[in-house]
Amino acid sequence: MAQYQDHMLILKSRVYRESDVLLTLFGIKSGKIGAVAKGARRPKSRLAGVYPLSYVICQLYHGRSSLDTVNGVDLVEGFPGLQKDLSKLSWALLLADLVDEMFSERDPAPEVVPWIIAAWDRLAREGSHLTTALSTGWQLLKLAGYIPRWETCDVCGDIPRQNSVGVDWDQDVMYCSKHLPPSSEQSRGMEISLGSFRTWQGWMALDVTKLGNYEAKGIIGDQLFFLFGRYIERHIGRMPRSWQFVREVENIGEQERNRLF
C-alpha cells in the first residue's frame, strides 16, 4: 500500500458510480492500470480536468483494491487538435484501444509512451493520419512481442524484388511472387504490392523521431490498413470498436479488392 507518482497516458475514461470517473492509464513506471478519480464529475473537483488522450503526471494510491485511486493530476500535454477533427480523433482512439488490448495490467513497457505521445502529437498537427497511426500500431505490436518474420520467401529463400509478395499472418511467413499460394476459402494471408511491403519494412525499422516517414498513399494505404487489421485479429484476438469507427470516418476501401490466400 503506497502513494506513488508516474508520467502517464490517459487512454480511456468512463463514468463510474455517482460522481467518479474510471480511468485506464498507461504509466512509464507502472504500465497499464485502472484507477478511480473520485468526485471527478463534480464541477469543482480538482480532478475535473482528467480526460482521455492526454499525457499527465499522476499522483496515485495503490491499496488492496485492483483499482488504484487518483489523488492528483497535472496536465503535461493535452493534444487539443485531436478533439476538433473526427478523423484525427478516430485514429487517436484506435491507438489508445490498441495499447489497452495489447498490454497486460502492471506489466511495464516504458517504450510505448514516447510512441503514443509522438503519434497523438503528429495526428493533432500534421501529416497522413493513416501513416502515423499504422506505423505506430506496428511498433506497438513489436513492443508487445509480435514480430512477423516477413523477410525472405518461405519456399525459395529469396528476398522479393519484383511485383508483389504474399504475407501470411497465421504462420508468420512470406512468399515471393513466384511462390504465392493459391486463393483459399479460409484466408491466412494476402498478396500485397512490393511498394506496400517496402513501406511496411520502413515502418518496422522506424525510430520514434522519424514517425511520419514512409507515407502510405492510395492502394498502399488500403492494403496496409487491411493487413494490420487481419494481423491484429489473428494475434490479439479481437478488433477494438474504434477500428470500425476509423473505417467509417475514412471510408476505407473494399476488402474484396485484395487477393487472399
Ligand SMILES: [Zn+2]
Ligand atoms: Zn519464392
